[in-house]
Amino acid sequence: MRYASVTDRLSGLGGAKWALHARARAMKAAGEDIIELTIGEPDVPTPARFTEAAARSMAKGRTGYSNGRGEPGLVAALAARYSARRGREIGRDQVMCLPGTQTVLYAVLRALAESDDEVLIGDPMYATYEGLITQTGARAVPVPLKPEHGFRMQVADAAARITPRTRVLFLNTPHNPTGAVLRPDDIRALGALAKQHDLWILSDEVYEDMVFPGITFTSPLDLPDLAERVVVASSISKSHAAPGFRSGWCVGPAEFCARLLPLSETMLFGSQPFIADLTEIAISEPSPVAPGMVDRFSRRAAVLAQTLHGTAGLRVHRPEAGMFALVDVRATGLSGEAFATCLLEQHKVAVMPGESFGAGLSGWVRLSLTQPDDRMVEATTRIAAHAATILGNAA
Incomplete structure (x- = not known):
């Protein structure tokens, strides 16, 4: 059968970029202790x-x-x-x-x-x-x-x-x-x-x-x-x-x-x-939830930078807004895709590969800042251990 050319143009540009997130959700549904740092969903319910x-x-x-x-x-x-x-x-x-x-x-x-x-x-x-x-x-x-x-x-x-x-x-x-x-x-x-x-x-x-x-x-x-x-x-x-x-x-x-x-x-x-x-x-009025999210996300970004930047070759880019932070993982020798896949499999932390956001983030990963503080701290501990293991194996 014949299809409009738009279906060919969009092939691979939809949900395929979120494959790791979908996999993490499936692992979590199966009972695994997954810390989900993939999508940008607010950390509070709709008021x-x-x-x-x-x-x-x-x-x-x-x-x-x-x-x-x-x-x-x-x-x-x-x-x-x-x-x-x-x-x-x-x-x-x-x-x-x-x-x-x-x-x-x-x-x-x-x-x-x-x-x-x-x-x-x-x-x-x-x-x-x-x-x-x-x-x-x-x-x-x-x-x-x-x-x-x-x-x-x-x-x-x-x-x-x-x-x-x-x-x-x-x-x-x-x-x-x-x-x-x-x-x-x-x-x-x-x-x-x-x-x-x-x-x-x-x-x-x-x-x-x-x-x-x-x-x-x-x-x-x-x-x-x-x-x-x-x-x-x-x-x-x-x-x-x-x-x-x-x-x-x-x-x-x-x-x-x-x-x-x-x-x-x-x-x-x-x-x-x-x-x-x-x-x-x-x-028609100021958001009742945005200021709280700004406070939490900016604080978590600071903690992420303090605990991960310079650890096992990782480098953290501090955001100025929003609900995400970037981590440069190129020192590990892995692509963002490979780093994120291994991190999920071995340490149960789900992050987005930088390559999902264009060639400019090859060798990076994106972390959402939407998990509670204690889970963010646990995630940074697991990420640091993951990077250290990779560098140790390479040596």
Whole structure:
């Protein structure tokens, strides 16, 4: 039988990257003592006030059809939120609501790129980004994010990869998997480059509310001179510990949203009204759970660095935001994939191989910071022992 070419383009770009995580879950289900440091799921449940709000909304009959842009109350609340945060008026016609950031990015890229186009994307990158770009028919062009620059995209590295086919500069700040946060100067320089080459800027900002102390978040949406070419995406999944509700949005130029609307209507024709009601409440005030996660994750990152950095050749990259830290395991002589596989089999700690996030993290692993403190300490002990054993065997 014949299939659309998109199925070939996406082959190997889906769940295959999470194979080690799936294996760890199976081992845990079988009763093994697995410390799971793979996925980025908040370490607290969705606040009761939000689940109760959804339940009340359903009880009131808010279970009918919605529309392609989003429920009016949520759209208005998002426009108010972004107007206040960005210091300029963001209209309701600049907002689109879709189920989760993943769906938002899928739709936005579908609207901005097509066959033979090119999208600049930082390498390393979140595991789904390559597939999101590839589904459009466009080609992902990796821009190296280097440890010596704190994994922040450098304008010279992006400029060197621009061709006449480049259409989009895809940013992620705060960044997953590195935890890097772009500085105002970075944003201005990359914005100037986008203007020079008439590029769209797509910015995934789902970790905006999870920036660690001493670091300031800046969005390209903050700069009025970039307004006509910036689309930002976010959701309540991380900041409000509500990943299962799949509630996301994008903010961009009114013309862009008008063009995206028929695509949204064709894909989904609206999200669930009761989830929109929950989200309206959630984003209309500061998150009740984000500050606690920021405190715990930044503290655990510090402990991880103190206990692992320099141990058995390991090197820890301290994140500036989010819920992950990176460990450079190249001194062991193993790839990130091999190190993570052996660590799971021999020491029952599940981490993500760096190679799942692009060639730029070959020989690294990513650790989530979402386990309780005592389990994080136990995990670092097991990881250190694993690395020491590898080096001892090599000697």
